[in-house]
Ligand SMILES: CC(C)[C@H](C(=O)O)[C@@H](O)C(=O)O
């Protein structure tokens with residue numbers, strides 16, 4: 001099958017780990033007789049340096065025409081003092097909004113061979129296996145007005161949602177629960193926010209369409225607690241944009257596998273951007289020692305979700321697991337009696 | 351000294367643990383020759399049941415005239431389906447706003463004898479000792495408009511702050527850092543929110559007035575991660591209302607001492623409401639087995655912050671520590687070779 005894939009290496013370690021993704025794609029291509037047409041484009045600080053904007057029009061256009069997009073990572077101290085419109089992260093926000101990628105899926109799973117690296121006690125974290133479904137193009141991230149007022153004396157941001165925006169992400173939450181363990185936790189702040197009360201109503205309405213899914217409502221503060229005290233108690237979490245940002249990052253460090261975790265930002269027709277959860281790690285960029293597994297797992301997620309290649313995705317995941325079980329690891333991990341490798345070596349091993 | 355203290359037992363276990371606070375106050379009264387004039391008032395579900403509103407005017411007035419206020423806890427399933435204006439939590443929001451209690455202080459400290467109850471590994475959590483300073487009367491909790499629009503098709507909430515509101519809480523953060531370990535972490539989402547950018551500017555301006563305090567900015571998602579991976583890396587955290595709600599609840603479960611933790615909601619002239627961090631625990635209400643330590647530690651905090659009785663506060667804290675070290679505990683805790691007690695027994699022991 002021919003598939004068009006746009007690669008957005010971005011900043012920091014993004015370039016190095018994207019090389020790993022390319023090698024993995026090449027291996028899948030020859031093993032399964034696919035034809036991946038790759039096109040590399042600029043985003044983030046890299047795009048700012050080369051074109052003066054964090055998201056060039058050409059990049060957006062190429063992504064819109066592709067079957068799927070792989071992203072390395074975006075941002076770094078070099079651009080931290082830029083005005084808001086000219087910061088690398090703006091490229092990320094614009095591409096999400098521009099492509100209408102309203103659903104961010106973040107699976108969090110404990111890797112048995114990495115449990116010792118978890119900050120949590122092993123008995124607390126060992127059965128963790130959850131999926132966070134975060135709304136990605138609404139809420140406080142895009143609501144208007146967002147401005148200073150009265151000569152800079154006051155400031156407002158706006159948390160705005162339409163019924164349709166809430167409905168489609170809630171449906172995504174239910175669908176995700178249906179293909180997993182049929183337990184959906186909807187997170188809101190309905191004791192304070194009007195938007196959360198509407199969110200909760202819509203979840204309750206939609207529940208009728210998914211009678212096989214058990215639904216539970218949890219306040220965001222209680223959810224932040226439960227992630228730490230009982231992460232195994234979650235299956236699918238669905239929540240709005242900012243709550244999802246906070247909770248998914250909190251969840252990502254629970255299992256000690258942050259460097260391993262992938263994410264998908266998708267829309268209804270299947271187009272999606274796939275990227276590792278970790279950041280651009282400017283401190284180790286360029287040294288060839290970055291952990292490429294988050295990027296490689298993102299590649300697997302892309303094959304499964306956007307390209308319909310379940311078997312190919314499974315093959316990659318199995319290769320990663322085998323590799324970890326044999327004790328191969330990068331310098332960010334510490335596997336007892338393991339063998340430390342650089343980015344290129346571990347990619348080859350996988 | 352004569353001091354007027356209003357007691358708001360509230361709902362669930364609130365009534366039982368307030369009895370413990372009264373006993374502790376009586377002990378301090380006779381030991382240190384003070385005269386505490388206690389007045390009990392209604393709030394929350396209790397007030398709804400008796401007066402039809404979650405915060406009767408008389409309660410607000412009594413608190414305004416008092417030197418300090420002790421609160422048990424508010425809320426419970428009985429009132430969960432009430433309309434927003436008639437929910438117990440509304441009483442809490444109204445009293446905070448009505449009294450202008452703009453600063454919520456939440457100390458989180460690990461108790462050596464309870465470390466085994468922490469979900470975190472002992473080496474990660476053992477040096478945790480932080481204070482979260484949360485803005486309590488602004489932001490998304492009170493901003494207008496907060497409403498449905500277009501026949502219920504759209505919804506908005508508003509995150510609003512004035513310069514003065516941000517300044518006074520940031521000052522509180524710096525002052526708290528000055529009397530602790532001189533390290534302030536300001537948490538915002540400046541890569542997305544205009545209000546966070548103004549927040550960050552004000553923190554940087556104020557930093558000049560506190561040259562002895564080391565200031566650091568952290569994004570809220572990164573803060574949610576760091577609380578789990580390196581809680582000992584914080585001294586004072588200062589942040590806006592909703593971020594503070596989420597992060598302080600997350601922090602409260604780190605050390606395994608949730609039932610022990612106090613909080614203070616204060617304003618500039620010293621008036622404050624002191625309450626335990628844990629909820630109303632409707633499942634065990636009325637059984638006489640609730641853990642009163644959070645309430646007792648809140649009483650100590652009240653003596654120290656609102657009544658200027660440092661020595662008396664210290665005496666209570668020492669009594670609690672001694673009691674735990676001797677293995678006395680309530681049923682929510684599990685101390686090896688300890689002695690389990692009910693609410694009344696452990697209060698007497700303390
Ligand atoms: C970089 C930032 C704008 C972004 C967000 O908050 O969405 C990031 O934290 C993420 O979660 O992808």
Ligand SMILES: CC(C)[C@H](C(=O)O)[C@@H](O)C(=O)O
Pocket residue numbers: 191192221439442443595
């Ligand atoms: C009950 C609720 C409105 C309240 C809040 O969100 O402030 C509570 O969670 C708290 O932190 O005291």
